[in-house]
Amino acid sequence: MVVRRVKDARFRDTLFPVWRYHPFLTNTDLPVDQADITHRQHAIIETVFADLIDGPLAHLPSGRFGANSAWILCSAIAHNLLRAAGVLAGERHTRARGSTLRRTIVNVPARLARPQRRPILHLPSHWPWSRSWLALWHNTIGHSPPLPATT
Template sequence: MRRVKDARYPDALFPVWRYHPFFTDTDEPVDVADITHRRHAIIETVFADLIDGPLAHMPSGRFGANSAWILCAAIAHNLQRAAGILAGGAHAVARGATLRRRLITIPARLARPQRRPILHLPAHWPWATHWLRLWRNTIGHSPPATAPT
């Protein structure tokens, strides 16, 4: 049994605790078993991201093709997590589908009128600041001048 202070009651006269029971078949002490189970919960989230994303469409029944697909999926997942951390805010812990929807699949276009690049971002796009932070943290400078579309 693990006890955690309940954050919903910060001004309580006495500390309020929540208890989280868990079952295990290991011989580890409770605190070590709790850490092991939390690590397992993290990997389950990674598996869920991969299954909802690239692993939903395994290409063939051939081992070599599936092996290459899984390798590409792992690389893409790691790049996506790094992009989320570089974008900051809630994107640092967001799921893969959220990162794809908010940062990767952006409704923008790059134009070069008069041979000067201009980035056309949507006028009221709610994640523009996060995307621009990702750009600056990755490239090292601001993107080409932005023009709302």
């Protein structure tokens, strides 16, 4: 067991320093600083749990095991698809939280119209995430989206 001592940033202006202790178990022979870096690289499951609890698991539907089991399965599938979409969108979306991806990539303020049987995509003219969304479209579909409207 390795215990790492870190100054607590919340108590910077106190007379005596306040320390937080982070214990972790390891079976490696690495020094403490390298073992801590390795431990933090492998501890991504906590962010996954936080992302699921902030999203779909905040609203478990029922007190019944079967309904909750189905809900958890659907939320895991949706989480994996959302993470894949974030990676395909590129840039800063590869490491973004699920709520950020839902707000920037999934909730697209666009409209698809088909005048004269030609698809036209109406995207906002100054939408800040258009480059990431177009990268996601190109990486999943393989060709450019329908031409944007000029209005």
